[in-house]
Amino acid sequence: MASVTFNNVSKKFGEFVAVADFNLEVRDKEFLVLLGPSGCGKTTTMRMVAGLEEATSGDIYIDAERINGVLPKYRDVAMVFQSYALYPHLTVEQNIGYPLKIRKVPPEESKRRVAEVARRVELETMLSRLPRELSGGQRQRVALARAIVRTPRVFLMDEPLSNLDAKLRTQMRSELKHLQHELQVTTIYVTHDQIEAMTLAHRVAVMNRGVIEQLGTPREIYSDPRTLFVAGFIGSPPMNLIPGEARDGIFTSAGLRVDGLGQASVPRAVLGVRPEDIHATGAGGRDANLVAPIYSVELTGENTLVSLRLGAQLLTLRADKNFAGQIDQPIGIKVAADRVFLFDGESQRRVDF
Known part of the structure; x- marks a missing residue:
């Protein structure tokens, strides 16, 4: 798989500094969560990995490859958004297989891979349905399956559970954690929900105003907060x-x-x-x-x-x-x-x- 490294990365929008002198290594096969409030720079950081934003300064690597300036389609990353972004006129099978169609994967190979991924996310009996016939949780699983079927080097997930109700979020957290453990794909997950961060992550990077306030395991972040911001942000009810x-x-x-x-x-x-x-x-x-x-x-x-x-x-x-x-x-x-x-x-x- 792959590690992701940020070396002194900054991102400015005009005079506004969204991410400042950012240094982080996401380890191979790690599930790392970028956690923080709206506007802290977490989504911008992830979008720089995807190639949807270019770093103003600094270097980003996937393994030993510097990806600054590399087109998104050549970075071999898969992104799951907050919105499901499914094609409404395509079936579940067609939605999942669409990335393979774009890459001109042979039909038989594509069908095999779609069936295998659908089994992993428990959608094998729904392949002929359209998105409007699915629940919110099922649609999110289709979006996940569409990312998984590519077997990318890195998964990027931007608050993928925020549109689900509380019960479905709990269920999907369990499914996501098990799936990442099974697939062993390096994952960068963005959220403002500290419960998601605590339950999903191997490590959490708590961000505030474009910088990392603290990096550590969920237990370390909870039990050993180093700043007032981290202390007040982690915990339900808060400290x-x-x-x-x-x-x-x-x-x-x-x-x-x-x-x-x-x-x-x-x-x-x-x-x-x-x-x-x-x-x-x-x-x-x-x-x-x-x-x-x-x-x-x-x-x-x-x-x-x-x-x-x-x-x-x-x-x-x-x-x-x-x-x-x-x-x-x-x-x-x-x-x-x-x-x-x-x-x-x-x-x-x-x-x-």
């Missing part, structure tokens, strides 16, 4: 980010006090703590880091999300599914001091202690 002050290892903010932070002293500090690392205690508990009235209670099924008002913001904790607290009832909370993160509000970087 609690509480502005305050740290002095001699003690963080304080609007009635909340957390000690055990070494000797850290940060005038404009932000304390980060995930909802699962905050535990409810009795309202009169002496060891509570904070006592405050409940603002909201949300049962999600396997657990309960409880929010408390902390100054001008809400503090969310993940409680047991049988949590019985009511709105406006005072409760105490205990923060797991060994699971908190401290960030410098000025530099946005994490402070180790």
Whole structure:
């Protein structure tokens, strides 16, 4: 298959810098996710690999081949878009086989390859149908099969699941992950959905304003965020980010006090703590880091999300599914001091202690 390498790649649209000094190696057979909000440069980065955008500066390689200036049709990559982009007048079989027709693959070989790919994505009984006769998930599988049938060096996927409903997205995530494992094709996947990134990727590149804020495995990104942006972007519900002050290892903010932070002293500090690392205690508990009235209670099924008002913001904790607290009832909370993160509000970087 192939690796993809970016060496000091930048892309400008006039004076606007969409991607800045981008360096990344996507390993052979890796499923790498570019994750970030709209406008962060993730789709532009992928389109430069496809040849739909040209880099303003820097070099892009597939294996040892520099592909800057190479026409898209000669790059041997296959792209799956957010929209299915199927030909409405062609059957499923014809849609899947269209790339082979363009390449003048012999009919018998084409038919064999289409049948094999259709079997992989469980469309073998639908080959004679038109796209209008398919569900959204089935149409997306046709789009995937059309990319797979080419056996490209690299798959490029631009938010392919965003048009599906929640149940279908969950199903298609499983199918995509298994399919990539089976095919062993290098894949670059673009999304703003951190759940997709966490469940699909071997590694995640979290992007913000045209640069990579952090690169690592999903576990590393979740458990060891290096910047405020990454800490707040990854997690559902997101990490609690509480502005305050740290002095001699003690963080304080609007009635909340957390000690055990070494000797850290940060005038404009932000304390980060995930909802699962905050535990409810009795309202009169002496060891509570904070006592405050409940603002909201949300049962999600396997657990309960409880929010408390902390100054001008809400503090969310993940409680047991049988949590019985009511709105406006005072409760105490205990923060797991060994699971908190401290960030410098000025530099946005994490402070180790």
